[in-house]
Amino acid sequence: METGTIDLSYWSLLFIYTLLVIPLAVFLNTGVDLIRSSAIAIVRMTIQLALVGLYLGLLFELNSFWLNMAWLVIMLFVANVNIISSAGLKLSYFFLPTLIGVSLSTLIVLVAFVFIGINPQPLYDARYLIPVAGMILGNCLRGNVMALERFYSAIRKNEKEFSTYLFMGARLSEASSPYFRQAIKAANAPHVATMATLGIVSLPGMMTGQILGGAFPIVAIKYQIAIMVSIFSAMALSSYLNIRLSMTVAFDDFQNLRREVMK
């Protein structure tokens, strides 16, 4: 079996960019107002990935414990800020509770996967730690935005029902439990569906990447299973923790949702 990836030359990459005429034609033809935002997104993606490529190259080369940890902290902070703002919540109220939720769930799974599962030498090896953390966080981010947004919008939408439960003697956790269940389900169901069809409907990016990188398919599959289980566990734990911890700041002393915490 051939090892190593066939490099994609810059000319080839430029050629791939020409495929963008297809979405451009679709949007022009249908009058869909997505051309400007698509152009911005493509430029942003290119610049961001180019910078990350340079940075990761440096990170892998230095492979310093402190540098890796610093990068991990930055990833957690950025993910946390994104989760809060995309969920329509105010950063000043939720920053700490959701940071604890995201960090705790990511770190628990990361330790299990990288430190115990892969057990690289050194344990903090950037080649494993950073990409795995990125995959877990990226997926947690989507799931947690969904969880928080669904939970708080459901309480706002069903305010009368929610206060009726409280007036009937429900504790905050009991009165919010229908919305809590809906939010946890909404956050986790897409990943459950993805796992159920993996390998048939879609070939996941990580596995494809490893195979293109020269890994044996069986090695790539083992990694893929491990990452799917890790993402699932981190997502379930972080969506649970984030809603629970965010509730400590989202409700007033009388258990009413504080309006000022919403954007």
Next chain:
Amino acid sequence: MIEFKDVAVQERGKTILHNVTFTVTEREKVIFYGKSGSGKTTILRTLMGGHSVSEGEIIFNGKKLDKHSLFSVRTSIAYIGQEPVFSEGTVKEALLFPFNFKANAALIPSHSEQINILTKVGLPQQILESDVTGISGGEKQRVAVARALLLKKTVFCIDEVTSALDPFSAETITALFSSKEFTILSVSHDPRWFSIADRFIKIESGTIVLDTQNRSETEM
């Protein structure tokens, strides 16, 4: 038993109640009346902790309403809102819903208690298996009353409970709450409901403008 001392409530920067002061003694039945939007419902909801008090204080059974006493208020008073709120399911599930909460778990009514209470509010026992979203507004209101009565409280906050009822049902429900044992704070414009009250408090623009035991004064 219940005391409002110079209570003010603000919401989104707007004052919706101000200088509200009254005392309700045990077994007293008080009606808050006045134009819609005047703050009557807000008074009931504030007692239940649905609004935070921005000025003044509320005393319930000698204790100030705060985060520590809130739970005791909510488990001592049965609240019936103007628009009954039910989750999806049958009437039986709606009746039993509050008993899913730990605070009420010990009070789960037996089947015969459920039928008995339905009879009292004028509903047939067959309605237990009906979809609660499919029954009429008047039936929903009576299910809400039945549910509140099953909680076996003696203090009630009741908001326009007879507004969606036909005259006969309104009479039946009014009679149920005429019990001497009950302490009631209510919002109503129904003359039948006025007949069981001991006291009438008129609310205008978020404050009390009349507090009387003389019903004839309410007609001025």
